[in-house]
Amino acid sequence: MRTPHRLAALLAGVLTMTLASCGADDAAGTVKLRMIESLTSPDRTKLLKSLITDFEQKNPGIKVELISPPLESADQKITQVLQTKKGVDVLEVRDFTAKSFSNNGWLAELPVGNWPGWNELTDLTRKKAVEVGGKPYLIPYGFYEKVLFYRSDWLREAGIAQPPATWQELYDAAKRLTDKGKRRYGYSFRGGKGGSDYAVMIVSAFNGDKVDPDKSFFLKDGKTIWSTPEAAQALDLFVRLFKEGSPADSVSWSYPEMVQGFTSGVTGMLIQDPEVIKTVEESALPKDGWSTAPIPKGPGGHALQPVGYAGWGVTSFSTHKGEATKLVQFLSESAQSTKFAKGNSLIPIAKAAQQDPQFSQGAWKAYLDAQGDDKQVITIRPVDYPGWSEWQQAADKDIQSLLTGDKTAQDVLSGWDAFWTDQARKKTS
Incomplete structure (x- = not known):
């Protein structure tokens, strides 16, 4: 009989081998990206997949495979996969994992300087994007603030x-x-x-x-x-x-x-x-x-x-960094990021979202009021x-x-x- 620890290790190994070996680019020249999320839930994954579908429709030469490990062990499994330095192009990076991921050289610096969407992000978003080492290793997709x-x-x-x-x-x-x-x-x-x-x-x-x-x-x-x-x-x-x-x-x-x-x-x-x-x-x-x-x-x-946060990053060992960056930028644009924030009850990252009635009125307004108070x-x-x-x-x-x-x-x-x-x-x- 397998012990729970041995079973967990076996499952982690299977996930690592799957990520490392599956889905090379096809002969027609379609680029296949692999993306892994951390804070998984059925509704969240469904919403994320719909955004990925929108991305694929606008970028017919790119296909994205989303990997959704169980929430309880997701960060551990992501770390195990990163240690192999293959099999993942885009990943969810949390405030608790950003430092270790970057210190280990697993994250690529995102080229935000020539990305028009960078200036459409809130000041808080841009600050947190470069919180680790002063470099943009991720673009936050939303915030938790009390x-x-x-x-x-x-x-x-x-x-x-x-x-x-x-x-x-x-x-x-x-x-x-x-x-x-x-x-x-x-x-x-x-x-x-x-x-x-x-x-x-x-x-x-x-x-x-x-x-x-x-x-x-x-x-x-x-x-x-x-x-x-x-x-x-x-x-x-x-x-x-x-x-x-x-x-x-x-x-x-x-x-x-x-x-x-x-x-x-x-x-x-x-x-x-x-x-x-x-x-x-x-x-x-x-x-x-x-x-x-x-x-x-x-x-x-x-x-x-x-403030608690997480975001999307690109692995340093991705063989398709350009396409992976394009996906991160797409998810971080105003329309997509606001849709994701609404679906997951997050404080949005886009300046334009602050004018959205969902965030500028009612119970959400207190979060924006706090961000506008320099004593908060x-x-x-x-x-x-x-x-x-x-x-x-x-x-x-x-x-x-x-x-x-x-x-x-x-x-x-x-x-x-x-x-x-x-x-x-x-x-x-």
Whole structure:
């Protein structure tokens, strides 16, 4: 009997051999490109295939084969294929994989200088395209950025005139909206997997303009964001928000539970990505009973957060770089990229899309409002530090220990400060 690990290895090997050997160019001169995606889902793959069909119709000399590995193992399989340096021309590159892919020499630099579509992209898109090494190794196809979802009908009932604009106001509103007897709570807290992201968010906001956006866990003076009195104030408020304005079982909530808490009418506020908009729209919540606003700011008037993104790149070993680049550029043009963003609940990359009613009105408008506010600062996660993966796992456990009282805020902050101080030393040594 094969073990699960051996079966996974066998499947990965089959995929690698398939990609490496299938579909050479035919005698008629048709170029065959192979493209592999990462964040796969049935609806997304269907939409991507329709865009590829449009590309093929406009470029009859090019055929594209789309490879869609299972979501859970896609990045691992892409890495395995890249190690063979054959079999893939266009690939999905994520913010978490861009650095390693480029460092290993697997990505080609895209010739954006003579591409007219480059100037049609938003400033954020062009910035993220060259985030790794200052070179355009990918063109992002959309962004994930958090905003505050709130029950406008609950706020009106409670006499709260405006959605919370600061973390203190968020805490005050959450406490005011909470009625434990009615199982009604102010805020959808995330204490489970991914909970540390929210601790980073509030601590960053409290440190404000002292944070170095390019090294987001560090201040401009080189110290960590965990080392300041403001960090202690932030984490104290973070714990009170959980204890006084959130369900007790949210100590273990991750993404699905916190969203369900909001859409089911248990909680009145939620901080999440744009993909939640569709979920809320399809829920039983009253259409005029909820809205969105930019994420809360700290005492100094700043809010800081990274944006999640992924995009399309070309492999350095592709034998058809010109045609592969043409496909990436086609998918990144306004019409195609906006269609893809709408289908996947992404913040669009095209300037023209910001005038589209879907993005310029209603719940989406808060994302554009945040991008237009220079106090809503986009940061870069320190993913290129050697201990990033270790940090992600350990930090979530620390948050649970903090919420259950097994660790104090000072315990957590001291540990994180020591860890990231050591990371800075390792990176420069």
